[in-house]
Amino acid sequence: MLSLVSIALPGGGAILFLPLHLHRMKYIIHHTQPHLRYITVETLFENIDNELIEIQMPAWRPGRYELSNFAKNVRNFVVEDSEGNLLPYMKVNKDLWQVQTLGADAIKITYEYFAATLDAGSTYTDAQLLYVNPVNCLMYETTKLNEECTLQINVDDSFTIACALPKSGKILTAENFDQLADSPFIASPNMQHSSFTLDEATHHIWVNGANTLDIEKFTRLVKQYTQEQVNIFGKFDATEYHYLIHLLPYSHRHGVEHKNSTVIVLGPGEEFNKEEKLNDLLAICSHELFHFWNVKRIRPAAMWPYNFAKENYSVLGYVYEGVTTYYGDYMLLRSGVLTFDAYSVEISKDLQRHFTNDGRYNYSVAESSFDTWLDGYTPGAPARKVSIYVEGMLAALIADVKIRTATKQKNSLDTVMSLLYQRFYLKNKGYTEKDYQEMLEETSGQDMQQYFKEIIWGKGNIEKYLPDTLATLGLQIEQSTSQHVYENVYGFKVIHVEGATIMNNCAPNSPADKMGLALGDVITGVNGKPITAETILDDVINQNSERKLQLTLKSILGERTVNLLADGNTYFSQYKLLKNQDATAEQKQFFEAWSKQAF
Numbered sequence: 001m002l003s004l005v006s007i008a009l010p011g012g013g014a015i016l017f018l019p020l021h022l023h024r025m026k027y028i029i030h031h032t033q034p035h036l037r038y039i040t041v042e043t044l045f046e047n048i049d050n051e052l053i054e055i056q057m058p059a060w061r062p063g064r065y066e067l068s069n070f071a072k073n074v075r076n077f078v079v080e081d082s083e084g085n086l087l088p089y090m091k092v093n094k095d096l097w098q099v100q101t102l103g104a105d106a107i108k109i110t111y112e113y114f115a116a117t118l119d120a121g122s123t124y125t126d127a128q129l130l131y132v133n134p135v136n137c138l139m140y141e142t143t144k145l146n147e148e149c150t151l152q153i154n155v156d157d158s159f160t161i162a163c164a165l166p167k168s169g170k171i172l173t174a175e176n177f178d179q180l181a182d183s184p185f186i187a188s189p190n191m192q193h194s195s196f197t198l199d200e201a202t203h204h205i206w207v208n209g210a211n212t213l214d215i216e217k218f219t220r221l222v223k224q225y226t227q228e229q230v231n232i233f234g235k236f237d238a239t240e241y242h243y244l245i246h247l248l249p250y251s252h253r254h255g256v257e258h259k260n261s262t263v264i265v266l267g268p269g270e271e272f273n274k275e276e277k278l279n280d281l282l283a284i285c286s287h288e289l290f291h292f293w294n295v296k297r298i299r300p301a302a303m304w305p306y307n308f309a310k311e312n313y314s315v316l317g318y319v320y321e322g323v324t325t326y327y328g329d330y331m332l333l334r335s336g337v338l339t340f341d342a343y344s345v346e347i348s349k350d351l352q353r354h355f356t357n358d359g360r361y362n363y364s365v366a367e368s369s370f371d372t373w374l375d376g377y378t379p380g381a382p383a384r385k386v387s388i389y390v391e392g393m394l395a396a397l398i399a400d401v402k403i404r405t406a407t408k409q410k411n412s413l414d415t416v417m418s419l420l421y422q423r424f425y426l427k428n429k430g431y432t433e434k435d436y437q438e439m440l441e442e443t444s445g446q447d448m449q450q451y452f453k454e455i456i457w458g459k460g461n462i463e464k465y466l467p468d469t470l471a472t473l474g475l476q477i478e479q480s481t482s483q484h485v486y487e488n489v490y491g492f493k494v495i496h497v498e499g500a501t502i503m504n505n506c507a508p509n510s511p512a513d514k515m516g517l518a519l520g521d522v523i524t525g526v527n528g529k530p531i532t533a534e535t536i537l538d539d540v541i542n543q544n545s546e547r548k549l550q551l552t553l554k555s556i557l558g559e560r561t562v563n564l565l566a567d568g569n570t571y572f573s574q575y576k577l578l579k580n581q582d583a584t585a586e587q588k589q590f591f592e593a594w595s596k597q598a599f
Helices: 177-181 215-233 275-290 317-334 340-356 365-370 388-406 413-423 433-444 449-456 462-472 537-542 585-595
Strands: 005-008 014-017 025-030 038-045 052-056 074-081 089-093 096-100 107-114 124-126 129-132 149-154 160-163 171-174 185-188 192-198 201-208 240-247 252-257 261-267 475-480 492-497 500-506 522-526 548-555 558-565 574-579
Touching: 074 096, 149 177, 160 240, 171 177, 185 201, 185 240, 192 215, 201 215, 215 275, 215 317, 215 413, 240 275, 252 275, 261 275, 275 317, 275 340, 317 340, 317 365, 317 388, 317 413, 317 585, 340 388, 340 574, 365 388, 365 449, 388 413, 388 433, 388 449, 388 462, 388 585, 413 433, 433 449, 449 462, 462 475, 462 585, 522 537
Parallel strands: 025 149, 201 240, 240 261
Antiparallel strands: 005 014, 025 038, 038 107, 052 096, 074 107, 089 096, 124 129, 129 185, 149 171, 160 185, 192 201, 252 261, 475 574, 492 500, 500 522, 522 548, 548 558
């Protein structure tokens, strides 16, 4: 007969747990105070045999390689023994507590967690939703990371709980804290659900939020690109996979990968009956599914295992995010989910981000990966760094075409990713940059030293390789002028904040640059006319046929006037990926082998 452990709850009542020897860390999340955006978390630590134990809250979450300091959301932290007696503790740093057990073999920690952000990596509560990323809000005993965990979700019986973890009623079970931390859930009475089976795995699609999505069509398309991804690796290493999708009433775009699930947050929900918005949802879903292999299984040695308490520095963001960005869209093309024209729309966005960011001349993609821990995912200092997603995607495209060319399409970047999966993940270890380079060289039969020197660690060299890479595929980049005359003629960009027109970017060696337009300058007048919130800057500029531009600027230094004169050059061009209508038969053949679509 099994004996149960009873833990008293504040205000009366009790929670019954299974025998002590079965679980080390047990969690309960209460859907309380949703109007104040607080949830209540209880944790039971069992079988304690030390006088002093350490309790850690994660400082970051996998999928976003920056410190988030989740402990800032904790209030009313209380530590008790199984009899309800308070135990002494001391907070020794921002997210680590030391607890004196005073001989107790089980302790309970209770606190409230502020859950007010609804994005793909956060925790959020309202009257109709409890959405939790456990890595945000659950603590662990530092010596018990490998012990089995349970999570009890106390929500109304009308709520459905969607999660990748095994579930019995309202209780989830995880093999260890890493699995629990990596398993977000949505609990809501209003979710749509769809599923399909592929490679003996059931793929669940959960959608929360008002929307116009055709979920049956979406499910068919998801299955289509999933098959293409599975073909690369030969198997789907899970029995279930869950898409946890929030469709919001306002504009938003975010996705986060997990070992057996992903969270997607997009909006506005009313626009998913439009092809472009549906394609955007498919693009982010395909990206996150590729992470099922690339980073959730094929993982850098620096993150094997994850250390939740501090930075996990790695220069390999061009693989775990860059290669994934490449394959996210590429799988939609290769599976036939997207036509080339639709694929071009997605890639052209990344090309625009690449060419607009002068940080590519100042910092390599490898250095930028390391520094996500320094300044996160914000633009930061202008033109200092690059995006590991964009530059990594272009680096992956160049590598893929290089391998295919060298081996006459026998091998590709597919081969590299499959080898990484077999030789590292399946052998329970992480890979290094040296390992990745060796995989590229083995697969291509080429020396990749120059590739790493110029593309991965170099600055501003992608433009040297991109034209030939695209030409091999029968593709080219079309460059056109910006629709804004102040951008393409004078070389500056503006943003509009609370009715003010503010200079926020300046092209090097442009008329604006040479005349010293400064970041943050407020434009108050153009050609002697005052600027208001309703003013269309281009219209005022175009009234002067000589294209002479006089700007009145206001800053902390006071007001000044500058005169800009067009120099015949163009700035802030627009970029679009197109098929070359004069492509040779060889180029068309290469494209068709690469894309699995007719040229």
